[in-house]
Amino acid sequence: MIKPLRLWHYLTRYVDGFLLSGILLLMLTGLATLYSATDANLSRVTNQAINMLVALGIMWLIANIPLQHIMRIALPIYVAGLFLLLGVALFGEINNGARRWLNIGVTRIQPSELMKIAVPLMMAWYFDKHEATLRLRDYAVATLLLLIPVVMIMRQPDLGTALLIASSGFYVLFLTGLSWRIMAALLIAGAGSLPILWSMMHDYQRRRVMTLLDPTQDALGAGYHTIQSTIAIGSGGVLGKGWQNGTQTHLDFLPEKSTDFIFAVFSEEFGLVGNSLLLLLYLMVIGRGMIIAANASTQFTRLIAGSITLTFFTYIFVNIGMVIGILPVVGVPLPLISYGGTSMVTMLLGFGILMSIQTHPKLVKT
Template sequence: MQTPLLKRLWQFVREPLDGWLMLFLGLVFVLSMLVLYSASNQSFDKIDNKLVYTVLGLVVMWGAARMRPQSIMNFAPPLYALGVLLLLAVHFKGVTVNGSTRWLELGITRIQPSEIMKIALPMMVAWFFQRFELSLRWWHYLVAMALIVIPGGLVLKQPDLGTATLIMAAGFFVLYFAGLSWKVLIGGAVAFAASLPVVWNLMHDYQRKRVLTLIDPMEDPLGAGYHIIQSMIAIGSGGPFGKGWLNGTQTHLDYIPERTTDFIFAVYSEEFGLIGNVILVVLYLLIVSRGLMITARAQTLYGRLMGGTITMSFFVYAFVNMGMVAGILPVVGVPLPLVSYGGTATLTLMLGLGMLMSIGNTRR
């Protein structure tokens, strides 16, 4: 009697989940636990917290995967409104850490509302296009751009250039998948290039210093260039096969800053080398490929827009973090997807992947 019951229970749990995505995510999770254990100086506290948020993320992902995309779509306006209100609350009552006001204290925990907008913003823009699918006009794209700029501007004021860029990039992915003309995209790129002098003057001093440091990190090796220099040394010293798990000298002599969060890729590269990097990149590309396959089979405009946006946003997060740590992009404080230590980011990513599975389940 127990075997059929267990089989039905397993089927109930397994049914909404995409097998291939779960396999790739599981392998990334194993790598993340190994590198976090080393990066945290073998701290079980961080491992325990990572496990807790991963389990919560799996529950959120499973719940989202069981829902129909149309049902999830109905949450877009209230979730977007909540996100904007929380960003306004951060502006007035936020917690300041290292010169940036990005968090809200809720008594039992601290949240970063900008992470919520990473999923709420594309949901809202996709909902908007789905609503007017049969009567799209040029002004609908202007309204969509306003929906993107409002939260993006609030995050910029925190200031958090990296997260603001990722949030607005997710919104523009929706515009692209919704059929925005290439002429408009090229025109926008030209206009942005022309506005760079103005953007430069509007940037904070520390943001301008990050750009200059990218060009020549040795100009200030003990100040603004320290992060990039130490991470590049760690990556290069790993060689083809790495120094071995728990044997990273840059890591355990405390040369790598923020080594459990933004710069965890430097720890991974030093200990697992080029071979380890190739494995991680291949796993990320497999996740992206599976996401694009699900997107291509989506049955509705909303499914195509959200599937493509979630997938490409995941790719951008990984690319920006690796590029930042390797010294080919400015340091903007973007975590490595599913590997870096961080609860809100993990929950947001798992929610997005659950929505992707939901889109794939619709076809089945």
């Protein structure tokens, strides 16, 4: 009896139980929704379960790594990520007009996913190194560290991933105490650059923005996703139609129903009550992450914990926003619910860092 207890203690000593509970409940919700969205396709559900187990294993490994070691690899990971993005630009595979994947022989990788963690790690490491003498130029350097990968990813083009990485970097800047006047100036400068950004966007990206304003102008084309998803959400009502009883889903009106638009499937079948419970689960995870960030002992741990948690919130906000029609369709999955392994691994890698911050002895600056 003693040995199993020791094994259990060994497996869970660096795992935050509250955070893990929220993650597992969301995963189980995702599997149930995916089962319905794929018309009871057990093969697809099994593949997703395997993705989840792999991601949980990676989360556990990262949670067991002390933060000192994670700090040391921040710069090498960032530099490696930039070289991989350069490799994508030069040698990447083109799929549906986008160059996002790099074939490394044994498999294909998407380096932009790595940068979701590498960028906030690098920026947090930089600010931690300059904490005692933080000046305006340090913010300028950190902004440059953020803009380089964001621009490279936008050119692939991958607007959704670029948006998430930009938000993760912005949260680091915000949490360091960047002046409100500077943020206001950046906001004004960003608004002024919108015409330039518009000219740099691809035609399909411009169509997405215009479709946001009036989906009915191309009801069978660019506006189809938004129209069908809002119909599905509205038809769910307060209590929903019941698990596996969504008509928009099972009559194949709803596109991308197992990936980007899985929230519409969930809404149609479980209604407003189900959505409220789902958002409560998300709030549980976000709240725990913010508590970990607030209790962090160093600048580095506080910044990286806050950025990971707020980026998770951004995933949720952007996905639900595009499904209900208040944001353009940018291809951002609903975290821990949508089908897919790459984003799942990235998110749980971040949660592993959160657990390491919470459960390891507090870092002391030397």
